[in-house]
Amino acid sequence: MTISHRAGLDLAAGATTGDAGRILVSVLARHGHALSTAGFHEWFTEQARRTSFTVEPIPFTALSGWSFDPRTSFLVHETGKFFSVQGLHVRRDRGLVPQWWQPIINQPEVGILGIVVREIDGVLHCLMQAKVEPGNVNGLQLSPTVQATRSNYTKAHGGAGTAYLEYFVQPGRARVLVDVLQSEHGAWFYRKRNRNMVVEVTDDVPLRDGFCWLTLGQLRALHALPNLINMDARSVLSCLQYAARDSLPVTPAPGDDFAAALWRSTAVGEATGSVYTEGEILTWLNDAKTGQILDARRIPLDEVAGWHRTADRIARPDGKYFSVMAVSVHASNREVHQWTQPLFAPCDTGVIAFLVRRIDGVLHVLAHATVEPGYMDVVELGPTVKCVPANYDGLGEEYRPLFLDYVLSGRGRVRYQTVQSEEGGRFYHSESRYLVVEVDDDFPAEPPEDFRWVTVGQLIALQRHSHYVNVQARSLVSCLHACW
Amino acid sequence: MTISHRAGLDLAAGATTGDAGRILVSVLARHGHALSTAGFHEWFTEQARRTSFTVEPIPFTALSGWSFDPRTSFLVHETGKFFSVQGLHVRRDRGLVPQWWQPIINQPEVGILGIVVREIDGVLHCLMQAKVEPGNVNGLQLSPTVQATRSNYTKAHGGAGTAYLEYFVQPGRARVLVDVLQSEHGAWFYRKRNRNMVVEVTDDVPLRDGFCWLTLGQLRALHALPNLINMDARSVLSCLQYAARDSLPVTPAPGDDFAAALWRSTAVGEATGSVYTEGEILTWLNDAKTGQILDARRIPLDEVAGWHRTADRIARPDGKYFSVMAVSVHASNREVHQWTQPLFAPCDTGVIAFLVRRIDGVLHVLAHATVEPGYMDVVELGPTVKCVPANYDGLGEEYRPLFLDYVLSGRGRVRYQTVQSEEGGRFYHSESRYLVVEVDDDFPAEPPEDFRWVTVGQLIALQRHSHYVNVQARSLVSCLHACW
Numbered sequence: 001m002t003i004s005h006r007a008g009l010d011l012a013a014g015a016t017t018g019d020a021g022r023i024l025v026s027v028l029a030r031h032g033h034a035l036s037t038a039g040f041h042e043w044f045t046e047q048a049r050r051t052s053f054t055v056e057p058i059p060f061t062a063l064s065g066w067s068f069d070p071r072t073s074f075l076v077h078e079t080g081k082f083f084s085v086q087g088l089h090v091r092r093d094r095g096l097v098p099q100w101w102q103p104i105i106n107q108p109e110v111g112i113l114g115i116v117v118r119e120i121d122g123v124l125h126c127l128m129q130a131k132v133e134p135g136n137v138n139g140l141q142l143s144p145t146v147q148a149t150r151s152n153y154t155k156a157h158g159g160a161g162t163a164y165l166e167y168f169v170q171p172g173r174a175r176v177l178v179d180v181l182q183s184e185h186g187a188w189f190y191r192k193r194n195r196n197m198v199v200e201v202t203d204d205v206p207l208r209d210g211f212c213w214l215t216l217g218q219l220r221a222l223h224a225l226p227n228l229i230n231m232d233a234r235s236v237l238s239c240l241q242y243a244a245r246d247s248l249p250v251t252p253a254p255g256d257d258f259a260a261a262l263w264r265s266t267a268v269g270e271a272t273g274s275v276y277t278e279g280e281i282l283t284w285l286n287d288a289k290t291g292q293i294l295d296a297r298r299i300p301l302d303e304v305a306g307w308h309r310t311a312d313r314i315a316r317p318d319g320k321y322f323s324v325m326a327v328s329v330h331a332s333n334r335e336v337h338q339w340t341q342p343l344f345a346p347c348d349t350g351v352i353a354f355l356v357r358r359i360d361g362v363l364h365v366l367a368h369a370t371v372e373p374g375y376m377d378v379v380e381l382g383p384t385v386k387c388v389p390a391n392y393d394g395l396g397e398e399y400r401p402l403f404l405d406y407v408l409s410g411r412g413r414v415r416y417q418t419v420q421s422e423e424g425g426r427f428y429h430s431e432s433r434y435l436v437v438e439v440d441d442d443f444p445a446e447p448p449e450d451f452r453w454v455t456v457g458q459l460i461a462l463q464r465h466s467h468y469v470n471v472q473a474r475s476l477v478s479c480l481h482a483c484w
Numbered sequence: 485m486t487i488s489h490r491a492g493l494d495l496a497a498g499a500t501t502g503d504a505g506r507i508l509v510s511v512l513a514r515h516g517h518a519l520s521t522a523g524f525h526e527w528f529t530e531q532a533r534r535t536s537f538t539v540e541p542i543p544f545t546a547l548s549g550w551s552f553d554p555r556t557s558f559l560v561h562e563t564g565k566f567f568s569v570q571g572l573h574v575r576r577d578r579g580l581v582p583q584w585w586q587p588i589i590n591q592p593e594v595g596i597l598g599i600v601v602r603e604i605d606g607v608l609h610c611l612m613q614a615k616v617e618p619g620n621v622n623g624l625q626l627s628p629t630v631q632a633t634r635s636n637y638t639k640a641h642g643g644a645g646t647a648y649l650e651y652f653v654q655p656g657r658a659r660v661l662v663d664v665l666q667s668e669h670g671a672w673f674y675r676k677r678n679r680n681m682v683v684e685v686t687d688d689v690p691l692r693d694g695f696c697w698l699t700l701g702q703l704r705a706l707h708a709l710p711n712l713i714n715m716d717a718r719s720v721l722s723c724l725q726y727a728a729r730d731s732l733p734v735t736p737a738p739g740d741d742f743a744a745a746l747w748r749s750t751a752v753g754e755a756t757g758s759v760y761t762e763g764e765i766l767t768w769l770n771d772a773k774t775g776q777i778l779d780a781r782r783i784p785l786d787e788v789a790g791w792h793r794t795a796d797r798i799a800r801p802d803g804k805y806f807s808v809m810a811v812s813v814h815a816s817n818r819e820v821h822q823w824t825q826p827l828f829a830p831c832d833t834g835v836i837a838f839l840v841r842r843i844d845g846v847l848h849v850l851a852h853a854t855v856e857p858g859y860m861d862v863v864e865l866g867p868t869v870k871c872v873p874a875n876y877d878g879l880g881e882e883y884r885p886l887f888l889d890y891v892l893s894g895r896g897r898v899r900y901q902t903v904q905s906e907e908g909g910r911f912y913h914s915e916s917r918y919l920v921v922e923v924d925d926d927f928p929a930e931p932p933e934d935f936r937w938v939t940v941g942q943l944i945a946l947q948r949h950s951h952y953v954n955v956q957a958r959s960l961v962s963c964l965h966a967c968w
Contacts (some may be wrong), residue, residue, distance in 0.1 A: 108777050108778075108779045109774075109777050110773065110774035112774075150774070150777075176763060176764075176767050179763070179766055179767045179770055180766070180770070181770055181773065181774070181861070193861075195770055195774055279660060279663070280660075282663055282664070282948075283660050283663045286663055286664070286665055286679055289594065289665060290593075290594035290596075290634070290665070290679055293592050293593050293634075294592075295592050297782060298781060376860050376861060376951075377665070377677075377860060377950065377951075464766075465949045466861065466951070467860075467861075467950070467951070
């Protein structure tokens with residue numbers, strides 16, 4: 001017996017047992033049992049309509065509670081909590097740029113990004129939140145159940161309380177499916193990591209205003225829409241193990257070879273048809289980590305060479321990379337808020353892309369051993385291309401990121417292309433074009449040393465541990481499932 | 485058919501296939517095919533006899549090539565390589581000490597600690613080196629095949645060359661069995677990690693002077709001797725996976741229940757009789773990491789409050805913890821050397837202990853979620869007890885490490901007790917009493933929140949990845965096999 005969930009993919013009987021099987025059923029469930037996808041869009045539009053939210057750039061002197069510390073020149077909050085903007089001096093013994101200076105966000109505390117899941121009519125559904133963030137280009141985006149820094153949620157214990165937090169911090173309240181500290185943008189955060197969690201609840205969960213239940217199948221389809229699934233949600237969803245066994249119990253229909261290759265790529269374990277073993281990938285990563293020295297030392301913000309502070313920006317004269325700014329936020333929906341805070345604003349739209357290819361029927365993605373100064377351990381696996389193209393204007397050809405021109409040229413077959421946002425709580429209007437491009441047959445089989453063909457299942461297995469897969473690659477893993 | 489390797493443990497036929505099986509055969513091989521254990525001792529004594537090595541404490545001004553940088557006050561080498569002694573300011577929001585200052589070693593480059601293995605008469609043997617280090621209390625200790633910092637081995641490429649290095653850095657020269665970046669002492673090193681490797685060679689390997697081939701069984705027996713197997717060797721050996729399957733194909737004899745419980749404890753995978761799943765251990769570690777903030781910032785060495793620099797020491801007036809000193813080294817064996825360098829000298833002998841207990845026939849060790857300022861990510865799994873008892877003299881009872889008194893009291897059954905050295909390349913006469921103590925039945929089953937009962941197999945599985953198991957716990961994993 002097979003259960004047909006959509007044309008092209010059949011789920012073998014018996015596949016629905018175990019967590020991986022139950023996750024798979026939810027991935028294949030295009031229709032929600034709590035809310036239809038049309039119903040979701042109505043609900044989300046209504047949420048947006050009821051959300052009055054204004055964000056205004058302000059000069060640094062208009063910040064309330066935030067100031068430049070006279071001793072360190074760091075931009076800090078008076079409580080010492082939340083985060084601070086510090087200076088960073090980076091030295092490398094590889095690459096074209098031997099040293100540079102930049103502002104960086106230091107947020108030593110770890111937040112929780114958590115999704116509550118629950119079976120509804122036997123299918124796992126995710127409890128998602130429609131949430132505004134000051135840097136969001138469109139205000140409202142779909143977020144995890146809980147998205148809270150420790151400063152927020154510990155303070156909240158004495159106050160209104162973060163909704164649903166108890167399922168993540170009270171032992172025994174829920175069963176843990178995913179629990180891993182993941183890095184965020186290593187170019188803008190100093191060693192930040194957030195706790196990515198998925199927990200399953202079996203008793204009744206009250207549905208609060210601003211929240212909804214969606215299947216994983218609904219969520220993956222929503223990845224096709226621009227700026228809807230926020231970065232934190234993409235990161236958490238990418239950590240779910242879709243297949244615990246060597247081969248997936250899914251039968252693709254003839255003619256949908258790409259979906260079949262993608263499914264085979266998500267398999268976890270031995271003999272999955274990957275070009276390299278996990279051991280070989282770890283050795284390659286260790287080669288990358290140990291073949292170079294990157295020393296990142298925090299320094300006073302005033303000593304960041306090449307950057308200048310004006311009344312309302314810390315920026316470079318050439319306008320490249322990003323700037324530090326401040327905003328005043330007014331939110332007039334049910335949870336009334338008014339506050340000011342600093343944000344990082346990128347200079348332009350980014351390009352974040354996986355080149356993919358089928359190798360013996362298994363989809364492989366071209367991962368890049370990415371170096372960023374804020375990583376805990378020098379290197380993490382990233383997308384094939386991750387950059388803001390405008391940063392390379394006027395620079396020599398040798399500075400141009402590898403494969404950027406391939407992606408921009410329109411060669412290959414674009415399997416996914418959607419503008420997605422980065423974290424709106426810290427970044428102002430940070431958008432990137434996310435792409436999955438299947439390369440032509442004439443693409444070289446042997447990539448340069450810093451690149452390797454890996455399967456999606458290998459990425460997901462590594463995501464069980466910290467410091468392996470960077471936030472942009474995790475986002476793309478999440479987006480990949482919108483390809484079929 | 486079973487192959488009897490020693491009284492008490494039989495190896496089932498068919499167990500010798502696969503890497504784990506072949507490692508197991510070597511673990512059970514008490515007699516070497518290259519060198520008998522008696523022959524090893526003769527060889528080692530001869531090596532020691534031929535090694536003339538003097539180490540003399542000197543004032544800092546007598547250091548050659550090393551000086552206090554006038555800008556940072558760091559103690560640095562003129563080449564900018566090797567390592568430097570810097571200051572550290574540590575702030576915590578948990579524990580009895582909210583902040584402190586200390587000197588710390590910064591060594592941003594990653595060294596290689598590598599063992600070459602090769603089958604001799606069908607049994608894997610390890611190529612070990614008799615090596616002197618300036619801080620070694622006894623001069624010569626048994627080291628991995630290669631034990632080299634990047635400064636040493638990259639410089640060596642143009643010079644004499646590090647023996648056997650090619651097997652670790654030239655692709656295709658050997659097959660990788662272990663390759664993982666592991667942390668070292670987080671109390672004395674700022675985010676240092678070394679690459680722990682084991683590689684298998686199938687072609688002929690020339691045996692150079694100062695090297696010998698030993699089985700894993702011979703090496704585990706040698707762990708019973710004080711200060712023989714050096715810290716680096718213990719660390720690398722602990723990463724070997726002794727069992728890839730759910731249950732070990734070893735039949736313990738009646739009456740050797742401890743050995744049987746230890747063997748069952750080394751099993752890796754599902755259903756191994758562990759109290760907690762790996763997921764539960766990871767969640768507990770994430771709780772420990774995220775439930776506190778530890779911010780460690782490097783500062784000028786002159787600004788380390790409470791520490792004073794004299795002509796030949798940087799130390800505290802109370803003499804506690806450790807001091808920074810300098811030595812002049814003369815080595816007159818075949819590889820002639822004379823150099824000076826700084827070393828860290830602990831104030832007294834340490835105690836490093838695992839409490840262990842059998843739970844449903846499976847040995848569990850009581851791991852501690854250990855916090856040290858030099859760890860990459862706040863917390864790693866450490867021994868039950870790891871401290872220098874003298875540091876707690878005169879302090880209140882509340883400062884005393886948990887379970888230290890249990891270990892010192894002679895309660896329980898001591899299964900292993902040997903003085904072992906820490907890294908002699910950076911530490912001067914750093915010795916600790918390493919113990920494995922089986923607790924009495926009246927020992928509380930539920931340990932305090934920062935402690936968990938875990939199996940040896942769980943530790944070994946976590947050691948496949950970085951930042952999980954600290955160097956002292958890895959040492960104890962290596963020593964555990966000398967218990968039977």
